[in-house]
Amino acid sequence: MAGLIYGLVTGVLFGFLMQKAHVVRYEKQVGAMRLQDFTIFKFMFSAIIVGMVGIYALAGAGLVTLSVKSTVLGANILGGVLFGIGWAILGYCPGTAAGALGEGRWDVIPGIAGMILGAAAYAEAYPLMKRTVLTWGDYGKITLVDVTTVPAWLLILGLSGVYILLCVLFEVRKA
Secondary structure, three states, rough: OOOHHHHHHHHHHHHEEEEOOOEEEEOHHHHHHOOOOOHHHHHHHHHHHHHHHHHHHHHHOOOOOOOOOOOOHHHHHHHHHHHHHHHHOOOOOOOHHHHHHHHOOHHHHHHHHHHHHHHHHHHHHHHHHHHHHHHOOOOOOHHHHHOOOOOOOHHHHHHHHHHHHHHHHHHHHHH
């Protein structure tokens, strides 16, 4: 039960931050896809850095255990292509679509219906996909730390530096 409460609280907080950063706006989504507005990229990079620091801090304190999923190229490529097509057609990704609905943007309802139908179709196709796509390019449970052999905190520090540099470059490009 506590896990559900934590999930609810962090979900509401994340939705609030998305709304405050205006990343749930259609114009921001299209601007990101056209590489004209970098607000969404900065928001995503921030979430990734905060997530990395939080997860590794909690794991280091012994409060959570890392549960890494297998890296499967077939699933990642197919999922990425479908995600990108859906984002391009709808103008929202799944998270920002939910946030936009929360703001009362009714234009997102067909997209959310499509997400629900897509999830149902995936559930029906899962037995077949488990034997095919979900086995293509299975590299097992690997992380960047495993691949690079760089200690986790050093990797996090390096990626944070890259993030800061990208933010500076985005701001310079905007000027």
